Amino acid sequence: GNTISNEDNKSGISIPWFAVLFIVASGVHSLSIxxxxxxxxxxxxxxxxxxxxxxxxxxxxHVGAIRQAGIKPLLLALCLFLFLTLGGYVINIGIAELF
Missing domain, CATH: 1.20.5 (Single alpha-helices involved in coiled-coils or other helix-helix interfaces)
Incomplete structure (x- = not known):
């Protein structure tokens, strides 16, 4: 349904259509046309x-579902948020220093 696949593909890898369109859109935007x-x-x-x-x-x-899940998923989400935010910041600073 929502993937592009090759019938002869033995590995079973399928590529979501939105990923292909994202790459195409990035390429078109890079051309500045x-x-x-x-x-x-x-x-x-x-x-x-x-x-x-x-x-x-x-x-x-549903707030009840969040309460039922407990604090651990929220703490994991917080850790992931901090990791991605700080990691992105460090990468941007590092790239800025290189160039």
Missing amino acids: IPQVATSAVVWFDNILLTIAMVALGLRT
Whole structure:
């Protein structure tokens, strides 16, 4: 359904269609053939869609389910958030120092 696969592929690896489209979109954007006005409009629309998706996730979240899961999943989420945030910061500072 939502993947691109090769019938002769023996390894069973399938690539999600959105990953392929992401790579294509990145390549097209890198070529700078799309006007800045269009790029800004697409980014604005993307932010609207992301906001709608986050609201939808929040509306489907049940506080009782979070309480039932306990503190451990929340602590794991906090650790992952800190790791990704601090790791991204360190990588950005490191790259800035290299160049």
